[in-house]
Amino acid sequence: MDERIQKYEEKMKKTLTNLESELATIRAGRANPHILDKLTVDYYGAPTPLQQVANVTVPEARMIQIQPWESSLIKGIEKAILVSDLGLNPSNDGKVIRLVFPELTEERRKELVKDVKKKGEAAKVAVRNIRRDANDAYKKLAKQDVSEDEVKELEDKIQKSTDKYIKEVDAAVDAKSKEIMTV
Secondary structure, three states, X not given: OXXXXXXXXXXXXXXXXXXXXXXXXXXXXXXXXXXXXXXXEEEOOEEEEHHHOEEEEEEEOOEEEEEEOOHHHHHHHHHHHHHOOOXXXXXXXXXXXXXXXXXXXXXXXXXXXXXXXXHHHHHHHHHHHHHHHHHHHHHXXXXXXXXXXXXXXXXXXXXXXXHHHHHHHHHHHHHHXXXXXXX
16 A cells, blocks of 8 residues: 555544544443543552553443452542542442442433534544545645646545545444444
8 A cells, every 4th residue: 555645544543443442431321341441540649540450340231340459549449430520439348349330311321422423523523634634745746746647546545545434433433322322
């Protein structure tokens, strides 16, 4: 593949990957340990990702269990969950913390779907901006010693890549929306 297209294709791929990781953090009524990916805990004065200080498991469909490797971390983990925007109340028995996911209301599901679509739209805009940057770069090539046909071909290829990634963004958004609306 032409390296002039490859770097823009990489950027589009990163945009899609970023969207997928953002969608993974949205809870859909079922317990998903990825919603804790952005949580950090104060570990000896340093903010540390939760996965590096505790074992996170899903013993039931609507429960996450967090078992810290040091029991002194329980209070810090609880605090991190409470101040996050997860909207979950942790309960602990001195050894493990449990997060129980309440059933989502119809209204909350629709809000989440709107949020998912907004993130999808932002990803599409990012992909289109990458296409615009590529086309601008190709037009500059035309001013040098690259033929118009070659520039046109590059623009067609970047448009095909754009269409492909827009379809993938739509597919990811649709899949997450269906997951959220499934009771």
